Structure formats: structure tokens, C-alpha cells
Amino acid sequence: MSLSIEALLKRSIQSLILEGSDSPQVDAAVLLCHVLDKPRSYLLTWPEKIVSDEELGNFNALLERRLTGEPIAYIVGYREFWSLPLKVSPTTLIPRPDTERLVEVALDHLTPNAQSILDLGTGTGAIALAIASEMPTLNVIGVDYQDDAVELAKGNAKINHINNVEFRQGSWFEPISLSDKFDIIVSNPPYIDGNDPHLSEGDVRFEPQTALVAEQNGFSDLIHIMQHGREYLLNGGWLMMEHGFEQGEQLRHFFEEHGYINVKTEQDYAGNDRVTLGQWVVDN
Numbered sequence: 001m002s003l004s005i006e007a008l009l010k011r012s013i014q015s016l017i018l019e020g021s022d023s024p025q026v027d028a029a030v031l032l033c034h035v036l037d038k039p040r041s042y043l044l045t046w047p048e049k050i051v052s053d054e055e056l057g058n059f060n061a062l063l064e065r066r067l068t069g070e071p072i073a074y075i076v077g078y079r080e081f082w083s084l085p086l087k088v089s090p091t092t093l094i095p096r097p098d099t100e101r102l103v104e105v106a107l108d109h110l111t112p113n114a115q116s117i118l119d120l121g122t123g124t125g126a127i128a129l130a131i132a133s134e135m136p137t138l139n140v141i142g143v144d145y146q147d148d149a150v151e152l153a154k155g156n157a158k159i160n161h162i163n164n165v166e167f168r169q170g171s172w173f174e175p176i177s178l179s180d181k182f183d184i185i186v187s188n189p190p191y192i193d194g195n196d197p198h199l200s201e202g203d204v205r206f207e208p209q210t211a212l213v214a215e216q217n218g219f220s221d222l223i224h225i226m227q228h229g230r231e232y233l234l235n236g237g238w239l240m241m242e243h244g245f246e247q248g249e250q251l252r253h254f255f256e257e258h259g260y261i262n263v264k265t266e267q268d269y270a271g272n273d274r275v276t277l278g279q280w281v282v283d284n
């Protein structure tokens with residue numbers, strides 16, 4: 001059966017709506033662009049073009065996966081973050097638009113003399129690469145304990161031609177020498193409680209729990225990084241971490257208990273608490 005681009009999109013959007021996708025138009029267009037290896041504008045310019053049998057077969061196979069709820073980013077293998085195309089894999093989290101807020105907060109707190117940034121739980125390398133791409137004179141280190149994530153992040157640095165970043169494997173501060181001190185430590189660690197019902201909904205179902213779930217109601221990794229971050233920050237350096245929208249108040253309290261000053265929480269683009277930060281001043 002021969003189908004035009006327009007007819008194929010229409011048919012697949014209907015199937016996606018029936019399966020409850022909340023972004024059927026985008027899903028169908030992204031998958032078809034991926035199969036045709038063309039930009040979105042091609043679909044609008046050539047709606048009457050006939051899709052070949054081979055392309056149709058490939059498209060239907062991808063659509064089937066999306067209809068079972070698999071995230072689009074895993075199906076096409078990449079996601080854009082901070083305008084950088086990043087490869088993704090089921091080894092780690094798909095970078096979220098809200099995490100760009102953490103990048104903005106980090107860039108806002110860089111002093112002109114800043115030299116080094118550490119990104120803990122780097123995953124695809126999203127945060128480290130975004131910061132490194134904006135500030136080519138900085139040295140950025142990203143750490144993840146998943147070997148595959150570290151390889152993914154290294155590949156993403158290569159694809160994007162970003163050279164001022166290094167990725168290391170290990171648990172949190174383990175691969176960092178105590179003599180290395182940082183102007184800013186950023187992290188988007190696992191922060192979801194294991195009993196949170198959102199873990200069985202949407203894209204999150206397909207992402208690894210190792211990237212999402214933390215003990216102590218989701219706070220254990222946040223607190224670990226806060227405790228040990230003090231040893232790795234330069235005097236006046238900042239620790240800033242992404243967290244759940246209901247964790248801000250508690251986290252500010254923990255930061256202050258650990259001796260950080262100028263503690264504050266920044267909101268994401270929807271106005272929810274998303275990033276809490278504090279400054280480490282020696283002799284405070």
C-alpha cells in the first residue's frame with residue numbers, strides 16, 4: 001500500500017491518540033523524520049511525497065515501540081539538551097528540559113576567575129557538556145558510576161567537539177583527588193523515593209532506577225554530596241543540586257545544618273522548586 005507523508009502522519013497520530021500519548025503530533029513527526037533522515041521542514045514542504053515500502057516498514061516498527069510507551073529519545077537514540085544533540089541509552093536518564101535550569105544557575109554563579117567545575121552523576125554528560133560548551137576556558141569533570149554512561153558521555157563530547165571536559169567512572173567523589181578543588185559542584189543525582197507512584201508512569205518506566213531512586217525518602221544521595229562536597233570546594237565555591245519540587249525546604253535546612261551559607265532555592269520554568277544551592281566559605 002502506498003502512503004503519502006501526510007496520510008501516514010494522520011494515521012499514526014490517530015493510533016498514538018488512542019494509546020494515550022500526550023504528544024502524538026510531535027511523536028509521529030520525530031519518528032518519520034528519523035526514518036527519512038530529514039528535518040521537520042521536509043514533512044511540511046513535501047506532504048504529498050510517497051513513503052517507500054522500506055521506509056514504511058521501518059517507521060511502523062518504531063511506531064509500535066512508541067505505542068507500548070517507550071520514550072521517543074530511546075527509540076531515535078538521541079535527545080537535544082542546551083541545543084546540543086546528545087546520544088541517550090537505557091543506561092541512564094534522558095536529559096530533561098528542567099535540568100537546563102541547573103546549567104543556567106551554574107553559569108550565573110561563575111566568577112571571572114573560575115577554572116573548574118565538577119558534575120556528579122553526569123549520565124549522558126548533559127550538564128557538564130552544556131557548561132563546557134558555554135565556557136571553553138573552564139575545566140569540567142563529569143563523574144558517573146555506570147561505565148556505559150561514562151562511555152556515552154565521552155561519545156557526546158566527541159560528537160559536539162567539546163574538548164574542555166573529562167569523564168571519569170566511580171561513585172560520587174571517589175575518582176576525584178582531595179587536592180582537586182572546584183569553583184562549582186553541580187549534580188542532578190537520584191532523588192525520587194522508591195515508593196513514588198510516578199516511577200510506574202510515562203517515560204520514567206523505561207529509565208533505570210539507578211538513575212532515579214535514592215534512599216531516605218529520596219534524600220540520601222543529595223545529603224552524601226552535600227557532606228563530602230565541602231572537602232572539594234574552593235573557598236567561596238558553590239554546591240548546587242537539582243531535586244524534586246517538594247524537597248526544597250528540607251534541602252535548604254540540610255545545607256544550613258552542614259554549614260553552607262547564602263542557601264537558596266531556584267525555580268524551574270513551571271515555577272516549581274528545582275535547584276538548591278549553598279556557598280562553602282572556610283572558617284564560616
Ligand SMILES: C[S@@+](CC[C@H](N)C(=O)[O-])C[C@H]1O[C@@H](n2cnc3c(N)ncnc32)[C@H](O)[C@@H]1O
Binds near residue numbers: 094120126
Ligand atoms: C538523575 S540522573 C542524571 C543524569 C544527568 N546528569 C542528567 O541530568 O541528565 C542521575 C545519574 O547519577 C548516576 N549515579 C547514581 N548513583 C551514583 C553514584 N553513586 N556515583 C556516581 N553516579 C551515580 C546515575 O548513573 C545517573 O546517571
